[in-house]
Amino acid sequence: MLRDAVRSLAEAKIAPHAAAVDEEARFPREALDALVANDLHAVHVPEEYGGAGADALATVIVIEEVARVCASSSLIPAVNKLGSLPVILSGSEALKKKYMAPLAKGEGMFSYCLSEPDAGSDAAGMKTRAVRDGDFWVLNGVKRWITNAGESEFYTVMAVTDPEKRSKGISAFVVEKSDPGVSFGAPEKKLGIKGSPTREVYLDNVRIPADRMIGEEGTGFATAMKTLDHTRITIAAQALGIAQGALDYAKGYVKERKQFGKPIADFQGVQFMLADMAMKIEAARQLTYAAAAKSERNDSDLTFQGAAAKCFASDVAMEVTTDAVQLLGGYGYTRDYPVERMMRDAKITQIYEGTNQVQRIVMARNLP
Numbered sequence: 001m002l003r004d005a006v007r008s009l010a011e012a013k014i015a016p017h018a019a020a021v022d023e024e025a026r027f028p029r030e031a032l033d034a035l036v037a038n039d040l041h042a043v044h045v046p047e048e049y050g051g052a053g054a055d056a057l058a059t060v061i062v063i064e065e066v067a068r069v070c071a072s073s074s075l076i077p078a079v080n081k082l083g084s085l086p087v088i089l090s091g092s093e094a095l096k097k098k099y100m101a102p103l104a105k106g107e108g109m110f111s112y113c114l115s116e117p118d119a120g121s122d123a124a125g126m127k128t129r130a131v132r133d134g135d136f137w138v139l140n141g142v143k144r145w146i147t148n149a150g151e152s153e154f155y156t157v158m159a160v161t162d163p164e165k166r167s168k169g170i171s172a173f174v175v176e177k178s179d180p181g182v183s184f185g186a187p188e189k190k191l192g193i194k195g196s197p198t199r200e201v202y203l204d205n206v207r208i209p210a211d212r213m214i215g216e217e218g219t220g221f222a223t224a225m226k227t228l229d230h231t232r233i234t235i236a237a238q239a240l241g242i243a244q245g246a247l248d249y250a251k252g253y254v255k256e257r258k259q260f261g262k263p264i265a266d267f268q269g270v271q272f273m274l275a276d277m278a279m280k281i282e283a284a285r286q287l288t289y290a291a292a293a294k295s296e297r298n299d300s301d302l303t304f305q306g307a308a309a310k311c312f313a314s315d316v317a318m319e320v321t322t323d324a325v326q327l328l329g330g331y332g333y334t335r336d337y338p339v340e341r342m343m344r345d346a347k348i349t350q351i352y353e354g355t356n357q358v359q360r361i362v363m364a365r366n367l368p
């Protein structure tokens, strides 16, 4: 029922704008409005904080169905979870009450600020500093590649509170867009997910109350990594949705397109490509849904499963979207058809929330 509801909404309200959002590299406002109106923009927020209380699998299905028509728009529910999960996992009761209610109501999105210009895969090498000043913390630094920066009201920011301790000297904070000293860089000019703004976040003497710290001092990096264990599954869902969208489009096209006097769908070479695409998608789906169940139960092998789902599904998305372009021939290579956008959008799923090389490091360290 949830899938049917999200699919109908996505096809009616999000799909019609997907090409323009990509072409104009503009934020998918129509998608945000439609998702908020239907309470689908941050479904993971627990009911006790005013949210829809969707479990990890339901959240994955929402993201998958939105990504099937518009990958940029799927980053609204996905990054709302990424940005707010540190608060849900480790924040004080007061912090949860304060920030989950506006997120659930659609009054403000949440972003996640871990990466920096010189600290990507090696996130613990971050330089952003937070220094205590009485009942306040003062933050200075630059966060890079922040999804939905400028659009979001709330930001989970990881910063160094004790430079001697490396990852154990990092703490997490909630920063608000309206805090004096917060500003944003120009939007990055990207290959894909062009509707999702990616900008730097500048923190210039940002003075925030001490109770904005998420969890204890020195636990921020652990919270950031624990968050990714859960949210990499949402990137797997995004990848899955993009791949399914490309397969669905190609499936329809090959029945219409005629060469050598018959639909190209009649050629076994084409049928075999479609069979492989569907097989890979189904394998990615099973892995992703199993990982979502593990996320919900907080199983001990979640770290491996989350990384495996993200890595596998994103590689599948890249393969399937590339094959979809191939199945449309020269037409697939143009912007008159959606599959080239899907191929460009798929690429990011192999890179963010840890590159697929990093996922393999994570898996190797956590072999079942």
Ligand SMILES: Cc1cc2nc3c(=O)[nH]c(=O)nc-3n(C[C@H](O)[C@H](O)[C@H](O)COP(=O)(O)OP(=O)(O)OC[C@H]3O[C@@H](n4cnc5c(N)ncnc54)[C@H](O)[C@@H]3O)c2cc1C
Pocket (backbone or CB within 6 Å): 111, 112, 113, 114, 115, 117, 119, 120, 121, 122, 144, 145, 146, 147, 148, 190, 193, 198, 348, 351, 352, 353, 354, 355, 356, 357, 358, 361
């Ligand atoms: C569109 C977009 C949105 C993003 N959104 C966010 C966001 O909202 N919040 C956020 O905090 N970050 C975000 N990121 C950042 C993203 O997570 C990083 O780009 C990613 O983790 C890689 O870091 P890097 O770009 O610095 O690459 P690098 O770490 O410099 O990696 C470069 C290459 O080296 C490889 N490599 C690095 N170390 C190793 C190793 N030990 N072994 C093998 N290979 C290695 C990598 O796999 C990669 O191929 C986003 C990035 C993009 C592009």
